[in-house]
Amino acid sequence: DPQRTAFLLRKQWTLYSVTxxxxxxxxxxxxxxxxxxxxxxxxxxKGLAVEIGVELDIKVAVSSLxxxxxxxxxxxxxxxxxxxxxxxxxxxxxxxxxxxGWFCCVSGDDLSENVPEDFTCLPLFLANGAxxxxxxxxxxxxxxxxxxxxxxxxxxLHLSWMAAMWTGCKVDKTACAMELVFSVPHLPxxxxxxxxxxxxxxxxxxxxVQKTPGEITQEEVDVxxxxxxxxxxxxxxxxxxxxxxxxxxxxxxxxxxDGIIKFLQSQYLTGVLMLLTxxxxxxxx
Amino acid sequence: xxxSDEGLQxxxxxxxxREKKNFKISIHLATSLxxxxxxxxxxxRIDLIAFMIDIKSKYSLKNxxxxxxxxxxxxxxGKVCFLVTGVGRVNYCSVEMNAIWKLGEVYCSPVLFCxxxxxxxxxxxxxxxxxxxxxxxxxxxGVSALSFGSLMRNSADD
Numbered sequence: 001d002p003q004r005t006a007f008l009l010r011k012q013w014t015l016y017s018v019t020x021x022x023x024x025x026x027x028x029x030x031x032x033x034x035x036x037x038x039x040x041x042x043x044x045x046k047g048l049a050v051e052i053g054v055e056l057d058i059k060v061a062v063s064s065l066x067x068x069x070x071x072x073x074x075x076x077x078x079x080x081x082x083x084x085x086x087x088x089x090x091x092x093x094x095x096x097x098x099x100x101g102w103f104c105c106v107s108g109d110d111l112s113e114n115v116p117e118d119f120t121c122l123p124l125f126l127a128n129g130a131x132x133x134x135x136x137x138x139x140x141x142x143x144x145x146x147x148x149x150x151x152x153x154x155x156x157l158h159l160s161w162m163a164a165m166w167t168g169c170k171v172d173k174t175a176c177a178m179e180l181v182f183s184v185p186h187l188p189x190x191x192x193x194x195x196x197x198x199x200x201x202x203x204x205x206x207x208x209v210q211k212t213p214g215e216i217t218q219e220e221v222d223v224x225x226x227x228x229x230x231x232x233x234x235x236x237x238x239x240x241x242x243x244x245x246x247x248x249x250x251x252x253x254x255x256x257x258d259g260i261i262k263f264l265q266s267q268y269l270t271g272v273l274m275l276l277t278x279x280x281x282x283x284x285x
Numbered sequence: 286x287x288x289s290d291e292g293l294q295x296x297x298x299x300x301x302x303r304e305k306k307n308f309k310i311s312i313h314l315a316t317s318l319x320x321x322x323x324x325x326x327x328x329x330r331i332d333l334i335a336f337m338i339d340i341k342s343k344y345s346l347k348n349x350x351x352x353x354x355x356x357x358x359x360x361x362x363g364k365v366c367f368l369v370t371g372v373g374r375v376n377y378c379s380v381e382m383n384a385i386w387k388l389g390e391v392y393c394s395p396v397l398f399c400x401x402x403x404x405x406x407x408x409x410x411x412x413x414x415x416x417x418x419x420x421x422x423x424x425x426x427g428v429s430a431l432s433f434g435s436l437m438r439n440s441a442d443d
Contacts (some may be wrong), residue, residue: 153376156341160379185341186292218381225343242289242344244377257376 002065002266008102010264013126014134015152015259017280018103020119026064028077032144033062039140048264055161057097058071059083070274071108075122077199082133099129101137106273111281123280124273126151126261134278138209152259152280156245159255162275164221166250167199167206169268177201181247182240193243196233199251287315287352288337289345293370293401297337300411308407308424310415318352332422335414338388340371343379346388353392362402364421364432365394370401385386395437404436 037060044058061081068077079102083095103122105112112121121251127134136147167178177196184191210216211226229240246257253272254262261276263269286294291314299311313320320328336354339345348429349367356365369385371377389396398412423432 155376156379157381218383222381229343238345241347242342243378244341244379 005065005266005269006089008269009263011100011128011262013128013263014127015154015261015276015280016127016138016140016149017152018123018125019148020115020121020123020285021141021147022085022120023118024120024122024145026078029064029078033060033094035144036060036062036137036140040082040136043136057085058083058098065102065104067106068102068106068270068273070105070270070277071109073109073112074105074107075112075120077102078122080137082129082137092215099127099133099135099137101125101127101129104273106270108277108281110278111284120145120160123284124152124277130225131136150283152276152283154255154259154279156256156257159245159248159257160225161216161221162253162255163248163250164206164209165216165275166248166252166268167202167224168210169250169252169265169271171199171251171265176251178251179247180245180248181249182243183246184243192246193238193240195228195240197228210268218254246275249276271274286335286337287318288339288368289316289342289347289348290339291316292300293315293339297368297401297407297411298338298406298432300370301414304408304411304415306415308422310418317348319355320417321438331360333366333414334360334368335368337370338380338385340369340380340385341374342371346380350388350439361393363394363430363432365392366414366417366437367392367394367396368401369396369398372398373400389438393434393438393442395434 037058038059059082059149061079062082063081065077065078065079069075079100081097082099084098085095104126105124108121108123111123114120127137141210142146142149148155163178163180176199178199180197181196182193184193205227206224208225211220211222228240232238232240244257248255252265252268254264261272263272286297288294294314298314301310301312313328313331336349336352337345338349341418358406367385367389385396397410397413401410419425420428420433424431
């Protein structure tokens with residue numbers, strides 16, 4: 001149901017891989033919200049206030065997103081939201097959402113099959129909001145469920161897979177340009193090269209490269225990228241293959257090598273999550 | 286030494302020259318092959334070709350692949366090796382591992398993974414290359430370049 005997951009779109013999410021959670025229960029979400037809320041309040045008392053000088057009353061909500069899964073074996077996604085209500089404003093004023101984070105597992109059978117009972121597999125964590133809140137929420141989960149969070153970086157190799165995969169996806173409305181950003185190494189001043197390609201041209205190129213619809217091979221991705229690189233070289237005499245691909249933006253989603261993702265199309269949300277789950281699992285293993 | 290990263294090439298060459306040895310060695314640095322033909326008659330015999338590939342740069346792999354086409358077949362009997370650097374930083378990976386393994390297989394030459402950016406590993410690699418060079422130049426009695434090359438490849442498979 002696209003309406004229920006619409007709030008996940010067009011937001012910048014920072015990616016983490018999470019090791020399996022010990023003794024996590026879907027039935028205790030309300031309890032967890034209470035405990036996390038108390039933890040945050042305690043941290044604030046300790047002086048680890050997130051915003052100096054601003055007294056915020058933070059409310060924690062933990063809920064389940066049953067739509068976000070790939071196979072039946074996957075755990076339903078868990079959403080954690082932090083909202084604030086300034087004590088100065090009237091009691092029934094709107095709460096402002098200040099931080100969101102969600103755990104999910106899409107087609108994570110590789111991991112869930114090999115994990116003992118009592119462990120819940122939710123290897124992918126996505127956070128939006130202040131880093132300080134991410135750190136507090138992360139610490140609570142780590143302490144409570146004996147798991148480990150690690151930033152998930154995306155290598156240029158994986159980014160080129162995403163570029164190829166997402167170019168092939170059909171989009172209804174006029175798609176935005178496909179953009180690749182490259183960082184040039186070994187220079188005294190940092191230099192980024194942005195390469196924008198008309199989405200129809202990119203799709204036409206990918207269609208000539210891909211042999212079996214629904215299947216993608218490394219060779220096809222290489223050929224696709226090499227075509228884009230040689231085209232660029234012909235015009236600018238720069239070998240993009242000697243630079244580092246740091247960001248890929250298409251109509252489906254945009255991904256940055258530091259592990260930052262933005263979902264733009266709800267119909268492909270699960271598809272992108274499946275890829276990210278795979279990356280998270282390989283980082284864990 | 287053939288590779289697109291001249292800075293790293295230079296550092297490795299210096300490390301090799303600094304090593305203690307009892308034979309004369311000359312190192313030719315090139316960014317790609319073929320070498321300019323004008324100097325063919327002046328060039329000394331080449332005993333070992335080490336191709337340098339940086340996993341962070343697809344270009345370095347393409348460069349090496351293009352250069353390999355200009356190498357005489359006789360060199361692939363133990364006188365060629367591949368030095369692969371940059372493997373420590375998985376998140377910067379622009380070259381797929383399978384491509385590297387395939388290269389070693391297709392050209393029947395050993396693939397050495399070495400983080401040449403780290404001085405300690407540079408020194409260790411320099412020592413290994415010197416040892417290989419001694420064998421390839423025929424300085425080690427009883428061991429030929431071909432037998433050593435196949436020994437290295439078989440142990441890598443394990």
